[in-house]
Amino acid sequence: MAxxxxxxxxPFLSLHLILRASVRFNCSSSxxxxxxxxxxxxxxxxxxxxxxxSAFQSWMGEGFAIHRGDIFHTINRLRKLKMNKRALEVMEWxxxxxxxxxxxLDYSYLLEFTTKLHGVSQGESLFLRIPHAYQxxxxxxxxxxxxxxxxLVRHSLAYMRKMRELGFPISPYVYNRLxxxxxxxxxxxxxxxxxxxxxxxxxxxxxxxxNILLKIRSDEHDIEGLSxxxxxxxxxxxxxxxxxxxxxxxAHAVARLYTVAETYVDAIEKSKTGHNWSTLDVLLLLYGxxxxxxxxxxxxxxxGELPHVKSQSFLLVIEAFGRMGLxxxxxxxxxxxxxxRGLKLTKQFNxxxxxxxxxxxxTKATDLFKEMMVTECKPNAIxxxxxxxxxxxxxxxxxxxKTMRIGNDQTLSFQVRKxxxxxxxxxxxxxxxxDIGDIENARNLLEEFKRLKYSKYTFVFNTLLRTYVKAExxxxxxxREMILAGAxxxxxxxxxxxxxxQFKD
Numbered sequence: 289m290a291x292x293x294x295x296x297x298x299p300f301l302s303l304h305l306i307l308r309a310s311v312r313f314n315c316s317s318s319x320x321x322x323x324x325x326x327x328x329x330x331x332x333x334x335x336x337x338x339x340x341x342s343a344f345q346s347w348m349g350e351g352f353a354i355h356r357g358d359i360f361h362t363i364n365r366l367r368k369l370k371m372n373k374r375a376l377e378v379m380e381w382x383x384x385x386x387x388x389x390x391x392x393l394d395y396s397y398l399l400e401f402t403t404k405l406h407g408v409s410q411g412e413s414l415f416l417r418i419p420h421a422y423q424x425x426x427x428x429x430x431x432x433x434x435x436x437x438x439x440l441v442r443h444s445l446a447y448m449r450k451m452r453e454l455g456f457p458i459s460p461y462v463y464n465r466l467x468x469x470x471x472x473x474x475x476x477x478x479x480x481x482x483x484x485x486x487x488x489x490x491x492x493x494x495x496x497x498x499n500i501l502l503k504i505r506s507d508e509h510d511i512e513g514l515s516x517x518x519x520x521x522x523x524x525x526x527x528x529x530x531x532x533x534x535x536x537x538x539a540h541a542v543a544r545l546y547t548v549a550e551t552y553v554d555a556i557e558k559s560k561t562g563h564n565w566s567t568l569d570v571l572l573l574l575y576g577x578x579x580x581x582x583x584x585x586x587x588x589x590x591x592g593e594l595p596h597v598k599s600q601s602f603l604l605v606i607e608a609f610g611r612m613g614l615x616x617x618x619x620x621x622x623x624x625x626x627x628x629r630g631l632k633l634t635k636q637f638n639x640x641x642x643x644x645x646x647x648x649x650x651t652k653a654t655d656l657f658k659e660m661m662v663t664e665c666k667p668n669a670i671x672x673x674x675x676x677x678x679x680x681x682x683x684x685x686x687x688x689x690k691t692m693r694i695g696n697d698q699t700l701s702f703q704v705r706k707x708x709x710x711x712x713x714x715x716x717x718x719x720x721x722x723d724i725g726d727i728e729n730a731r732n733l734l735e736e737f738k739r740l741k742y743s744k745y746t747f748v749f750n751t752l753l754r755t756y757v758k759a760e761x762x763x764x765x766x767x768r769e770m771i772l773a774g775a776x777x778x779x780x781x782x783x784x785x786x787x788x789x790q791f792k793d
Contacts, residue, residue: 328362354387376401403434425456436465460494506539534570541577576608603639610643645678669698680720725759744774753784762791
């Protein structure tokens, strides 16, 4: 929603506000630097239950007028902090007291937070009470987005029809939201229809539209589809950004197409604007995949220069060093995180657990598990899967299977199960079973991969074929099964199939 209204607000940022924004900052907040004397700062820190009126009164009591830019900044801060109730209080005060001449943006904010807190029916009722002069494209687009946020697709489509009748342009962000709602596997057939309607409405796809489409193809492990979307993006003369290149790079790195991934990493470095923490996090991940220690250290240094280093950045760089086998360096960052952040989260322990188990250091992993049990951080399914890998790498097959069973009894969301770290650890387990010729357990993992589309990668099926070679077992259906799963046989595949054929009865 913020992106939808940004272009409407930019003219209201006066020189007075810019100068006042540079007065004094309070950088202790986990959300970054916040102006300690701003109106937003006062509203954010109001005690629970205290009215926003007190913040406005104290502000005006010190001789400050309430400008549109103050409200803009306050609302965007509250939105970021998910303080929707406070945001609604602010807008209700603005509409009631009218500290400046109201415009459609003010009613747009009021509509947004009313709908978020009280539902679409209340939002619709409010919309009808808003002066007709302000019931324009911005209000309609925000009403459509509010319906989509609540999952009311039919409601949104009805308002979109009304917009066409009135001649109001529909925002590309509305179509973005529709595409996201239809991104689950069972609903993706609707996406081409949405794109056709977008074209019929004369709406040019935004860079973010293509980024969403690329992410869907990446999550489906569909490299061919990914390339097709990117080519369409270039044909449409839509400029890629660092998010575009990051999605492409990660998808190719996961598919083990490292040369292509490296090309997109170079594009990220060229297109990035400033030191954006999210882009730097992507680079930490990718340099770990590509084994580029020098570049990883350089990027980590840039992250360290940010006003606030997020916990996620620590976890990513720890696992990146572990992926390169640099256990000592991972331990150094772990110690730094421990001293600066403390160990409060299970995922913090899991990051170092991944390093130890990936590198077969089961004794260190066990000691870490004991430390984890002493804290209030409970091991989860991810913890046990890492430990199972560590046991298997250490040759402790029975312990690995037992640990896997314990992990399978833990609750695990579908989002985590389809995530790259989970799939990577599971694939390394598959490699371990292939090395000892354990067909039964390798098969169990393959079924998991099939459900998550990860079996589309040729290297996954080739690992299964290696299991049959090691076990000296013939199966005539392996190649057919591989093709039906969406994987393309390569030279290694046919070499392994020929080896398996030696074991015919």
